[in-house]
Amino acid sequence: MSHQIATLIAGDLGAPTTNKTAFLTIDYVIIELLRNVLQHSDDSLGAIVGAQLNDKGSHSDHPVFQVAVADRGSGIRATLSRTHPEVVDDDVALEQALWPYHSGAFAPGKAGGLENAGLGLFYISEMAKELGGRLLVASGDSALLVDPRLQHRIERLKVGFPGTLVAFEIPTDVPDDFDALFNKISETARARSPRKLTKEWLRFEAPPSHSQRFMINAFVENNEEALRLAQDRVIPRLMKKEPVVLDFLNVRVITQSFAHALLFEPVRYAWASQTPIFISNAQPVVASALRHVEMYAQDR
Ligand SMILES: Nc1ncnc2c1ncn2[C@@H]1O[C@H](COP(=O)(O)OP(=O)(O)OP(=O)(O)O)[C@@H](O)[C@H]1O
Ligand SMILES: [Mg+2]
Numbered sequence: 493m494s495h496q497i498a499t500l501i502a503g504d505l506g507a508p509t510t511n512k513t514a515f516l517t518i519d520y521v522i523i524e525l526l527r528n529v530l531q532h533s534d535d536s537l538g539a540i541v542g543a544q545l546n547d548k549g550s551h552s553d554h555p556v557f558q559v560a561v562a563d564r565g566s567g568i569r570a571t572l573s574r575t576h577p578e579v580v581d582d583d584v585a586l587e588q589a590l591w592p593y594h595s596g597a598f599a600p601g602k603a604g605g606l607e608n609a610g611l612g613l614f615y616i617s618e619m620a621k622e623l624g625g626r627l628l629v630a631s632g633d634s635a636l637l638v639d640p641r642l643q644h645r646i647e648r649l650k651v652g653f654p655g656t657l658v659a660f661e662i663p664t665d666v667p668d669d670f671d672a673l674f675n676k677i678s679e680t681a682r683a684r685s686p687r688k689l690t691k692e693w694l695r696f697e698a699p700p701s702h703s704q705r706f707m708i709n710a711f712v713e714n715n716e717e718a719l720r721l722a723q724d725r726v727i728p729r730l731m732k733k734e735p736v737v738l739d740f741l742n743v744r745v746i747t748q749s750f751a752h753a754l755l756f757e758p759v760r761y762a763w764a765s766q767t768p769i770f771i772s773n774a775q776p777v778v779a780s781a782l783r784h785v786e787m788y789a790q791d792r
Pocket of ligand 1: 529569571609612656
């Protein structure tokens with residue numbers, strides 16, 4: 493069925509004018525979202541799938557393919573918290589559902605279960621990012637919108653959905669090399685597979701009073717600034733075993749790539765120098781993104 497829908501909106505896969513990457517991406521997204529409905533949602537009615545080529549109105553000068561799949565089942569938090577009891581709210585559930593090798597179907601630290609690798613939504617979100625598209629995931633009381641045109645590229649919306657709704661959009665004229673896209677995302681997945689922490693060097697408790705504090709809100713989602721802060725100010729202090737505090741006051745949500753730029757190297761230095769990095773004022777959804785970096789950065 494996914495193939496037929498992709499053909500209806502993107503054209504025949506064999507035709508010379510069809511953008512094969514766009515076609516195969518739509519096909520993949522529909523398959524993975526319907527697999528999720530069948531495997532996780534517990535919705536006896538199944539799901540509704542909508543798909544269209546939108547080249548009218550505000551999209552007349554940048555046509556897009558759009559796909560949405562919605563069920564009214566148990567929602568992401570209920571299923572993910574089966575194996576991840578730390579998932580305490582819908583914001584955190586949505587954030588973690590986008591992690592690679594992370595799933596409600598197998599225990600943390602494993603690379604996969606019988607039927608699941610924990611990769612479906614990760615691939616879908618990376619496809620949206622890599623192809624200049626957008627992604628909305630809504631479940632329970634929360635929704636995450638990933639959109640390169642937003643000031644911070646990601647936004648937490650205070651609207652929910654009784655079940656799970658995923659909406660995906662890509663431009664019709666994406667660069668046509670599906671294998672390269674898929675390989676790139678596989679690499680990222682491998683590099684970001686979370687492993688169980690033996691010791692936590694990100695600390696969410698009150699820091700020592702003499703710690704140097706950095707306010708993150710001033711440059712949130714500016715990855716270059718994050719890298720510069722890490723290299724020039726955080727790592728030198730960790731090497732001298734001086735505690736630092738990263739203060740996330742007024743930060744509502746962060747992308748995985750910003751968390752990565754900010755913390756991947758510092759976490760490795762924290763491990764090496766056995767010096768904690770203190771995190772202040774992180775909302776659960778921000779703390780979750782930071783913890784993810786710690787879980788894949790250790791020992792690499
Ligand atoms: N429609 C849904 N209803 C309820 N929970 C869902 C739904 N879709 C995803 N989830 C939750 O989000 C988790 C992550 O989904 P994702 O597709 O990324 O991985 P997976 O389905 O576990 O593994 P894979 O897709 O590799 O087979 C799922 O394990 C499940 O807990
Ligand atoms: Mg899946």
